[in-house]
Amino acid sequence: MMCGTTDQGPGGEQEAGDTDAAFSSLLEDSVEELYEQAPCGYLSTLMDGTVAKVNATLLDWLGLSRDQVVGRLRFADLLTVGGKLYHETHFAPMLQMQGEVSGIALDLKAAGKQRLPVLVTSRVKTSDDGEPLLIRTTVFDARERRAYEQELLRGRLAAEAAHRQAETDRARLQEALAVLQRNLLPAELPKIPGLDAASYYHTASPDLLGGDFYDLFPLDAGRWAFFLGDVCGKGPQAAALTSLTRYTLRAAALHDPDPETVLRTLNTVLHERYTRGDTRYCTAIFGVLQPKGEHVSVHLASGGHPPALIQRADGTAAYLPTPGGMLIGVLPDAPFTSVHTELTRGDTLLLYTDGLTEARIGPRRDLYGEDALCAFAAAQPASGPQALVTALTGLLAGFGKGLDDDTALLALGAPAPHPTSATGEQGLT
Incomplete structure (x- = not known):
């Protein structure tokens, strides 16, 4: 038996090339699918805020189609009135100065005029010579966090009310004890x-x-x-x-x-x-x-x-x-x-x-x-x-x-x- 390499010939080279092309196509499909179906929202905007790209996840949250958003709306247009005001007075200036802003709590306008609480992180992408090209933004659904915070707030308010009641009861008890103590003297x-x-x-x-x-x-x-x-x-x-x-x-x-x-x-x-x-x-x-x-x-x-x-x-x-x-x-x-x-x-x-x-x-x-x-x-x-x-x-x-x-x-x-x-x-x- 002879051992060594096998000459694949022209047919073997063609098979390897087909495999590489299929893998590349699969990789491209996977990346695009991950972007579109990610558990968080993604969008890219021009420097003036106009939406250039948005994934399906964020569109589903907003109840809008891609044609209604891309090239037509700015990122600030997706926000509630209060969110838009905060974006213009705080978020956008910080992003311009720092090039990145992380974990900012905002409210989006979802379908049916519902508020969608989100956490937003934006980063400015620049060219090789440092010129700003676009803004990439990641949007995290904060509804569970907001519900948790509201539950904490309710718990805190309940605890404060219980504390006030306890202080009132304690004051009444001390007053009653003082009266009883005076009656013993x-x-x-x-x-x-x-x-x-x-x-x-x-x-x-x-x-x-x-x-x-x-x-x-x-x-x-x-x-x-x-x-x-x-x-x-x-x-x-x-x-x-x-x-x-x-x-x-x-x-x-x-x-x-x-x-x-x-x-x-x-x-x-x-x-x-x-x-x-x-x-x-x-x-x-x-x-x-x-x-x-x-x-x-x-x-x-x-x-x-x-x-x-x-x-x-x-x-x-x-x-x-x-x-x-x-x-x-x-x-x-x-x-x-x-x-x-x-x-x-x-x-x-x-x-x-x-x-x-x-x-x-x-x-x-x-x-x-x-x-x-x-x-x-x-x-x-x-x-x-x-x-x-x-x-x-x-x-x-x-x-x-x-x-x-x-x-x-x-x-x-x-x-x-x-x-x-x-x-x-x-x-x-």
């Missing part, structure tokens, strides 16, 4: 002959009901009862417990105002009410005041609450210890401790909740603490309850984010004597 402290009083309430969160409470009310012609405390938790359950605690203390005081007896009554009520299920408790100080001439007699008892602080007229400050007082509502027979003291002219008795002493301060977020509070009170002029509460209000504001719990203040004191007059006589209260 006295609207104002009563005026008591021979006694000054001041109070303050700091709300850590406007969205949650706090559990701090206080009150000052008459027992009889010469005695006044006061209390301040803190229930566990936040929100509606804490508000319900606060309401129950306040009214129980008031009712118990009118029946028997002895401080230890009042706290024992409250303990019984809370323990029986919350003995099953979710255990609830509170801390509280309850006391009785009786102005007597130049001084005020104080008898108070504490149930697990931070000790009361006395700022004396001589510039000193000290806590009034009540050791042994248990949390109220935890045990069926909790022990409570009472103490007696007297406030002389210029002395102030301060009751507070632990939001004050448990505030976080400094870079290490240390507890503010009772020692710091005592030192602060001693450093303030002995100018009465309102002056001390005002100073403490400024202190609380200075804690900033370190104050993350509600804080209640109640200050009571015997009025300080009036300054000595020019004649050397002391004014009367």
